[in-house]
Amino acid sequence: MRITFIGTGGPTVxxxxxxxxxxxDQDMLIDCGTGAVKNLRKANVNLTKIRKILISHFHVxxxxxxxxxxxxxxxxxxxxxxxxxxxxxxxxxxKTLLKTFNTPQDFTIFNLKFVQLKGKEKIGEIQTLLTxxxxxxxxxxxxxxxxxxxxxxxxxxxxTVAKFALNxxxxxxxxxFLDEQxxxxxxxxxxxxxxxxxxxxxxxxxxLVLTHIFPGNDDFEDEYLRQAEKEFKGEVLVAKDLQTIxx
Numbered sequence: 001m002r003i004t005f006i007g008t009g010g011p012t013v014x015x016x017x018x019x020x021x022x023x024x025d026q027d028m029l030i031d032c033g034t035g036a037v038k039n040l041r042k043a044n045v046n047l048t049k050i051r052k053i054l055i056s057h058f059h060v061x062x063x064x065x066x067x068x069x070x071x072x073x074x075x076x077x078x079x080x081x082x083x084x085x086x087x088x089x090x091x092x093x094x095k096t097l098l099k100t101f102n103t104p105q106d107f108t109i110f111n112l113k114f115v116q117l118k119g120k121e122k123i124g125e126i127q128t129l130l131t132x133x134x135x136x137x138x139x140x141x142x143x144x145x146x147x148x149x150x151x152x153x154x155x156x157x158x159x160t161v162a163k164f165a166l167n168x169x170x171x172x173x174x175x176x177f178l179d180e181q182x183x184x185x186x187x188x189x190x191x192x193x194x195x196x197x198x199x200x201x202x203x204x205x206x207x208l209v210l211t212h213i214f215p216g217n218d219d220f221e222d223e224y225l226r227q228a229e230k231e232f233k234g235e236v237l238v239a240k241d242l243q244t245i246x247x
Contacts, residue, residue, distance in 0.1 A: 001025060001147040001247045003170065005211070006039045008239040010061035010176070014215045017241050019061035022151075022172070024142060027051045030151055034064035037072055043242050048078045054126070055086035056153025057137040058093055067097045074107045085115040085126065087136045129164045131155030133189040139164060147247050150205070154212070156186055157195040162202035169247040171200050172239070175210035178217060179227045193224040197231030207247070208232055211239040 002025050009017025010033060019033025023040075026049040040047065050073070056062050066084075073082070084090060091114035115123065117138060119130040127141040133154045141150045141164060150165035151172040165171045173196035177185040185192050191199075193210055200208035210224050217224070221238045228236045237245075 001142075001144050001149065001169075002244060003149065003172075003247070004043055004045070004244045005209075005239045005241060006043065006045075007031075007033050007036050008211045008213060008241050008243075009215065009218075010212045011059070012061065012215060014218060016218050017213060017215075019064060020056075020153075020212055021065070022239075023050075024144075024149070028054065028142070029069075030054045030140060031056055031062045031153070032064070032066040032069050033061040036065040037068045039241055040069070040072075047073050047076050048080075051080065051082060052126075053082065053084045054140050055084065055090060055138075056140070056151070057087060057133065057135050058089070059135070059154070062153065063093075066094065067101055067103070070098070070107075071103070081111050081113055083113045083115055085117060085123075085128075085140075087138055088116045088118055090114055090116055127164075129160065131161060132158040141165065141168065149247065150203075152191075154189060155191060156189045157191055157199070159199070159202065162199045165199070165203040165205055168203065168205045170207045170209060170245070171196075171203060171205040172209045172211055173199060174212050175224060175228070175238075176212050176214045176217075178220060178223055181214075193227040194231050197228035197236070200228070200232040200234065200236075205234065207235040207237070207245075209237055209239050209245075213238065 006021035007018035018035025021036035
Protein backbone atom coordinates (compact mmCIF):
# COMPACT_ATOMS: atom_id res chain seq x y z
CA MET A 1 0.00 0.00 0.00
CA ARG A 2 1.41 3.38 -1.01
CA ILE A 3 0.29 6.58 0.72
CA THR A 4 0.99 9.95 -0.90
CA PHE A 5 0.41 12.99 1.30
CA ILE A 6 -1.11 15.68 -0.90
CA GLY A 7 -2.06 18.17 1.83
CA THR A 8 -0.97 18.02 5.47
CA GLY A 9 -2.04 21.37 6.92
CA GLY A 10 -5.15 23.24 7.90
CA PRO A 11 -7.36 25.07 8.43
CA THR A 12 -5.84 27.18 5.65
CA VAL A 13 -3.17 26.87 2.97
CA UNK A 14 0.35 28.03 3.86
CA UNK A 15 3.59 28.28 1.92
CA UNK A 16 4.54 24.80 3.17
CA UNK A 17 1.23 22.98 3.33
CA UNK A 18 -2.06 22.62 1.53
CA UNK A 19 -5.12 21.37 3.40
CA UNK A 20 -5.98 17.77 4.20
CA UNK A 21 -5.74 15.25 1.37
CA UNK A 22 -3.91 12.01 0.70
CA UNK A 23 -3.90 9.30 -1.92
CA UNK A 24 -3.93 5.54 -1.28
CA ASP A 25 -2.22 3.72 -4.13
CA GLN A 26 -3.64 5.35 -7.27
CA ASP A 27 -7.35 4.76 -6.85
CA MET A 28 -8.49 6.13 -3.48
CA LEU A 29 -8.42 9.78 -2.41
CA ILE A 30 -9.10 10.61 1.23
CA ASP A 31 -10.28 14.17 1.86
CA CYS A 32 -9.82 16.94 -0.70
CA GLY A 33 -9.09 20.16 1.16
CA THR A 34 -8.14 23.53 -0.25
CA GLY A 35 -5.10 23.37 -2.52
CA ALA A 36 -5.34 19.63 -3.13
CA VAL A 37 -5.76 19.80 -6.91
CA LYS A 38 -2.61 21.87 -7.35
CA ASN A 39 -0.58 19.38 -5.32
CA LEU A 40 -2.14 16.41 -7.11
CA ARG A 41 -0.82 17.96 -10.32
CA LYS A 42 2.59 18.60 -8.72
CA ALA A 43 2.73 14.94 -7.70
CA ASN A 44 1.93 13.89 -11.29
CA VAL A 45 -1.08 11.90 -10.10
CA ASN A 46 -3.15 10.40 -12.90
CA LEU A 47 -6.53 11.67 -11.76
CA THR A 48 -8.43 9.32 -14.08
CA LYS A 49 -7.31 6.35 -11.96
CA ILE A 50 -9.23 7.63 -8.92
CA ARG A 51 -12.29 5.46 -8.25
CA LYS A 52 -13.19 6.36 -4.66
CA ILE A 53 -13.17 9.66 -2.77
CA LEU A 54 -13.60 9.47 1.01
CA ILE A 55 -14.58 12.66 2.83
CA SER A 56 -14.16 12.86 6.62
CA HIS A 57 -16.43 15.89 7.15
CA PHE A 58 -17.75 19.07 5.59
CA HIS A 59 -15.21 21.69 6.65
CA VAL A 60 -13.58 23.60 3.78
CA UNK A 61 -10.09 22.36 4.68
CA UNK A 62 -11.29 18.81 3.99
CA UNK A 63 -13.73 19.28 1.11
CA UNK A 64 -12.83 22.67 -0.38
CA UNK A 65 -11.16 21.31 -3.53
CA UNK A 66 -13.66 18.54 -4.22
CA UNK A 67 -15.55 20.49 -6.89
CA UNK A 68 -12.33 21.72 -8.55
CA UNK A 69 -11.21 18.07 -8.55
CA UNK A 70 -14.41 16.95 -10.26
CA UNK A 71 -13.94 19.67 -12.88
CA UNK A 72 -10.34 18.50 -13.35
CA UNK A 73 -11.51 14.92 -13.80
CA UNK A 74 -13.92 16.06 -16.49
CA UNK A 75 -11.23 18.01 -18.31
CA UNK A 76 -8.87 15.01 -18.07
CA UNK A 77 -11.43 12.85 -19.86
CA UNK A 78 -12.70 10.84 -16.90
CA UNK A 79 -15.46 8.48 -18.03
CA UNK A 80 -15.89 5.92 -15.25
CA UNK A 81 -18.34 6.05 -12.33
CA UNK A 82 -16.85 7.44 -9.15
CA UNK A 83 -17.90 6.70 -5.57
CA UNK A 84 -17.93 9.48 -3.00
CA UNK A 85 -18.11 8.35 0.63
CA UNK A 86 -19.10 10.65 3.47
CA UNK A 87 -21.39 11.27 6.41
CA UNK A 88 -25.13 11.58 5.79
CA UNK A 89 -25.65 14.68 3.67
CA UNK A 90 -22.65 14.15 1.39
CA UNK A 91 -24.86 13.76 -1.69
CA UNK A 92 -26.84 16.94 -1.00
CA UNK A 93 -23.65 18.85 -0.18
CA UNK A 94 -21.82 17.87 -3.36
CA LYS A 95 -24.81 18.42 -5.63
CA THR A 96 -25.45 21.83 -4.07
CA LEU A 97 -21.82 22.84 -4.61
CA LEU A 98 -21.86 21.63 -8.21
CA LYS A 99 -24.96 23.73 -8.83
CA THR A 100 -23.53 26.74 -6.98
CA PHE A 101 -20.49 26.70 -9.26
CA ASN A 102 -22.72 26.45 -12.37
CA THR A 103 -21.23 23.12 -13.40
CA PRO A 104 -22.40 22.24 -16.95
CA GLN A 105 -25.07 19.56 -16.84
CA ASP A 106 -23.43 17.57 -19.64
CA PHE A 107 -20.28 16.94 -17.61
CA THR A 108 -19.78 13.19 -17.26
CA ILE A 109 -18.76 13.75 -13.64
CA PHE A 110 -22.45 13.66 -12.86
CA ASN A 111 -22.00 9.88 -13.06
CA LEU A 112 -21.42 9.85 -9.31
CA LYS A 113 -22.39 7.23 -6.76
CA PHE A 114 -22.76 8.48 -3.19
CA VAL A 115 -22.20 6.25 -0.17
CA GLN A 116 -23.76 7.98 2.85
CA LEU A 117 -22.53 6.71 6.21
CA LYS A 118 -23.98 7.20 9.67
CA GLY A 119 -21.18 5.99 11.91
CA LYS A 120 -19.60 2.62 12.56
CA GLU A 121 -19.93 0.75 9.27
CA LYS A 122 -17.97 -1.66 7.07
CA ILE A 123 -18.16 -1.64 3.28
CA GLY A 124 -15.61 -3.90 1.65
CA GLU A 125 -12.11 -2.72 2.55
CA ILE A 126 -13.45 0.44 4.23
CA GLN A 127 -14.51 0.79 7.88
CA THR A 128 -15.75 3.98 9.52
CA LEU A 129 -16.13 5.45 12.99
CA LEU A 130 -17.63 8.72 14.22
CA THR A 131 -15.06 10.72 16.18
CA UNK A 132 -15.41 13.62 18.62
CA UNK A 133 -15.79 16.63 16.34
CA UNK A 134 -18.33 19.17 15.10
CA UNK A 135 -19.54 18.85 12.39
CA UNK A 136 -19.77 15.05 12.38
CA UNK A 137 -16.46 13.50 11.34
CA UNK A 138 -15.75 10.00 10.07
CA UNK A 139 -12.48 8.22 10.76
CA UNK A 140 -11.60 5.67 8.09
CA UNK A 141 -9.79 2.34 8.36
CA UNK A 142 -8.59 0.76 5.12
CA UNK A 143 -7.58 -2.92 4.89
CA UNK A 144 -5.84 -3.82 1.64
CA UNK A 145 -3.51 -6.65 0.61
CA UNK A 146 -2.75 -7.57 4.20
CA UNK A 147 -1.93 -3.98 5.18
CA UNK A 148 -3.99 -1.47 7.15
CA UNK A 149 -4.15 2.26 7.72
CA UNK A 150 -6.37 4.39 9.91
CA UNK A 151 -7.04 8.08 9.31
CA UNK A 152 -8.83 10.01 12.03
CA UNK A 153 -9.88 13.08 10.11
CA UNK A 154 -10.55 15.73 12.79
CA UNK A 155 -11.03 14.65 16.39
CA UNK A 156 -10.35 15.66 19.95
CA UNK A 157 -8.66 13.03 22.13
CA UNK A 158 -10.94 9.98 21.93
CA UNK A 159 -9.89 6.58 23.28
CA THR A 160 -12.35 4.75 21.03
CA VAL A 161 -10.11 5.70 18.11
CA ALA A 162 -7.43 3.44 19.62
CA LYS A 163 -9.78 0.45 19.47
CA PHE A 164 -10.73 1.35 15.91
CA ALA A 165 -7.06 1.60 14.86
CA LEU A 166 -5.91 -1.47 16.80
CA ASN A 167 -2.79 -3.07 15.28
CA UNK A 168 -2.86 -0.90 12.15
CA UNK A 169 0.34 -0.56 10.15
CA UNK A 170 -0.12 3.21 9.98
CA UNK A 171 -2.20 5.65 12.03
CA UNK A 172 -2.62 9.09 10.45
CA UNK A 173 -3.82 11.23 13.34
CA UNK A 174 -5.10 14.79 13.74
CA UNK A 175 -2.24 16.73 15.36
CA UNK A 176 -3.24 20.33 14.83
CA PHE A 177 -1.72 21.53 18.09
CA LEU A 178 1.25 21.06 20.40
CA ASP A 179 0.69 19.81 23.94
CA GLU A 180 0.90 23.27 25.49
CA GLN A 181 -2.10 24.18 23.31
CA UNK A 182 -4.24 21.38 24.76
CA UNK A 183 -7.00 23.73 25.97
CA UNK A 184 -7.62 25.22 22.54
CA UNK A 185 -7.37 21.74 21.02
CA UNK A 186 -10.25 20.60 23.22
CA UNK A 187 -12.30 23.71 22.49
CA UNK A 188 -11.89 23.29 18.73
CA UNK A 189 -12.34 19.50 18.69
CA UNK A 190 -8.76 18.72 17.70
CA UNK A 191 -5.81 16.80 19.15
CA UNK A 192 -2.24 17.53 20.19
CA UNK A 193 0.92 15.68 19.18
CA UNK A 194 1.16 14.01 22.57
CA UNK A 195 -2.47 12.91 22.46
CA UNK A 196 -1.88 11.39 19.02
CA UNK A 197 1.09 9.54 20.48
CA UNK A 198 -1.04 8.22 23.32
CA UNK A 199 -3.67 6.89 20.90
CA UNK A 200 -0.91 5.26 18.81
CA UNK A 201 0.46 3.55 21.92
CA UNK A 202 -2.97 2.30 23.02
CA UNK A 203 -3.70 1.08 19.49
CA UNK A 204 -0.33 -0.70 19.21
CA UNK A 205 0.18 0.60 15.69
CA UNK A 206 3.49 0.26 13.86
CA UNK A 207 3.81 3.83 12.62
CA LEU A 208 2.26 7.15 13.63
CA VAL A 209 1.91 9.99 11.15
CA LEU A 210 1.12 13.45 12.52
CA THR A 211 -0.90 15.60 10.14
CA HIS A 212 -3.20 18.63 9.90
CA ILE A 213 -0.44 20.88 11.25
CA PHE A 214 -1.65 24.31 12.36
CA PRO A 215 -0.19 27.19 10.27
CA GLY A 216 1.45 28.86 13.26
CA ASN A 217 3.20 25.60 14.17
CA ASP A 218 4.84 24.94 10.79
CA ASP A 219 8.33 25.61 12.17
CA PHE A 220 8.05 23.31 15.19
CA GLU A 221 8.23 19.84 13.61
CA ASP A 222 10.95 18.71 16.03
CA GLU A 223 8.69 19.59 18.95
CA TYR A 224 5.80 17.66 17.38
CA LEU A 225 8.07 14.62 17.13
CA ARG A 226 9.39 14.99 20.67
CA GLN A 227 5.92 15.23 22.20
CA ALA A 228 4.54 12.28 20.23
CA GLU A 229 7.62 10.12 20.87
CA LYS A 230 7.28 10.76 24.60
CA GLU A 231 4.02 8.76 24.47
CA PHE A 232 4.70 6.32 21.61
CA LYS A 233 7.92 4.35 21.13
CA GLY A 234 7.22 3.24 17.56
CA GLU A 235 8.10 5.15 14.40
CA VAL A 236 6.73 8.71 14.22
CA LEU A 237 6.84 11.19 11.38
CA VAL A 238 5.37 14.61 10.70
CA ALA A 239 3.73 14.39 7.28
CA LYS A 240 4.88 16.77 4.57
CA ASP A 241 3.10 17.71 1.36
CA LEU A 242 4.07 15.47 -1.60
CA GLN A 243 5.73 12.91 0.70
CA THR A 244 5.15 9.21 -0.03
CA ILE A 245 5.41 6.22 2.28
CA UNK A 246 5.05 2.49 1.60
CA UNK A 247 3.52 0.00 4.02
